[in-house]
Amino acid sequence: MSVSLVLLVIMAVLYACGIYLMLERSMTRVLLGFLLVGNATNLLIIIVAGAAGSAPIVTDGVDAEQMTDPLPEALILTAIVITFGVSAFLLALIYRSWRLARQDVVQDDADDVAMRSGVAIRGEAGAAESDTEFGTRARAAVSSARDLEADDEDAAEVGRQEDDRYEGEEPP
């Protein structure tokens, strides 16, 4: 099975860049990294199909040995569709996260933070700090005290109230 060196190099570069991007904290970069890794995987499938040949249509005079292997192409088509759907969903998720919090950085998990700093968190991680996080307590606090914070111009606060309003509008 002969393999095109160019394809191999492209695949390796795509994988490297994709994985590097996926390790970033910014969600948009994670998405881009995911797209690169997805394409790299598709290239990998093309590569495993072996050398390119003629179209895999059975006619007289064409030897089966000279045809391209059609199965990987079918696999890639499916994979592309799936990648497309998932990245659309991720984009929607990033947009939602942006509307809620005005930031697209993956947050530290609130519980991990609590675990790491032990009980000492009680003092320093006050309400203002944890409100900007994605934590659930922030929502719980708001549902009881929505009006009090209505004047707060903090972007995160606005986002959260949008969130609340959104929930209120949902059909019964």
Add this chain to the structure above:
Amino acid sequence: MVLVPLLGAAIALTLARRPRLQRLISIIALAVVLVIGVILLVTVDRSGTLVVEVGGWPAPFGIVLVVDRLSALMVVVSALVLLAVLIFSVGQGLADGDDETPVSIYYPTYLILATGVCNAFIAGDLFNLYVGFEILLVSSYVLLTLGGTRARISAGTTYIVVSLVSSMLFLASIAMIYAAVGTVNIAQISVRMGEIPVDVQILLQIMLLVAFGIKAAVFPLSFWLPDSYPTAPAPVTAVFAGLLTKVGVYAIIRAETLIFPGSELNPALMVVALLTMVVGVLGAVAQADIKRLLSFTLVSHIGYMILGVSLGTAAGTSAAIYYVVHHIIVQTTLFLGAGLIERIGGSTSITRLGGLLRLSPVIAILFFIPALNLGGIPPFSGFIGKLALFQAAAEQDTVLAWVLIGAGALVSLLTLYALMRVWNLAFWRPADDVKDYQSSLLTNLSEAPGGGTTQATRSVPRLMISATAGMVAVSVALTVFAGPLFGLADRAGSDLEGPEHYVGAVLGEVPDD
């Protein structure tokens, strides 16, 4: 089988404006799946593996759907669980005016999840398995982030990115396997796998195991699970916990028995099982929130299943199969129970709950039985499953196997401790004893959406109770009918002992090439 929930989803989606009809159709679709599953199970058990060649292409070329005893059993159990959880969430939706599961896409998405699960269980080639995984994962992304609140988006992000990595790894390993053996049909792979060099085999096996291990939440790859599951609505968490990880376990069973039988990685897998059990349960003991605690026990009990698989014997496999069945039912029931607790107590943090026994003795019993069951108290199915696993491990009679048995016993004790702590604090403790802890560590540990201070008691709709009670009844039935069920698991396990059975059914005969 696959088509019914998918069609149901399509119909339900068109009826988005008529929620009552939507519910009816969802329930009917899943009930039909359950009936088909039972029929399949009986047929397969009597007359052997069924193979459907989709599109009429003969086996190694076309897409095949294969139903053997393992697949049929898994389909029946998951249809049962899906149906019960659906009824639970319908009950919750009716009572709450749908504030937890608000939008009209809930039922269609749920049905698509069912499609994906069924497809994954009966897929006869790796790529179809991948497609099944993707179907169920994408719908699980939607279910997890449903409503788009901040906590869910945050948890969903972790979950989705982790799942994406595992899917890409799975796809890449499919490509590598295709490069190595020139097919994606599981049966044909298993025939040809012996012909390629051993190191390539091990490489492929590691890639597949890591991909499946992320989905099954095996120890070093399980970090995402306790973060992401507890934020979803209770019914969604229940079905995720019951089914999604088990699809991963199923894929591991398939890969280990068919593609790489008797592999050299089994001792490594046993160590992984050991770590999964111990680390998971230690996490559970430290938790104060019921849903998080249950998520950690979920991780720890995945370890038992991996233990069964890693033994590589028919006894081990059949014990693992029985354990998977038991665990799907019990874990789902426990999460439903947590949902009920959240309803009556207004919180899932055990530091804030108390006196629920007096408040609702029914729920107390409904939580108590599966809790004992998961901990492996003798009359229940958890005990039977664990006993079978330990027997299978003892047959191996290696040091590692005995260490695993000891760890398994310890882990079940710790599980029991964690769950009894929940029961004692939430149900047994008088309500007056609950102090309002100001420690923000404890506050931070509570993950209940909207779970502030203890709210006024809400009435629990009868449909939710009866769905949970139904699941408890099924879990007790697992004990009562343990004989026939274990026989079935045994036969399924011995089918899987060598790949010949599966291969023969799919390819007609074992080819020599």
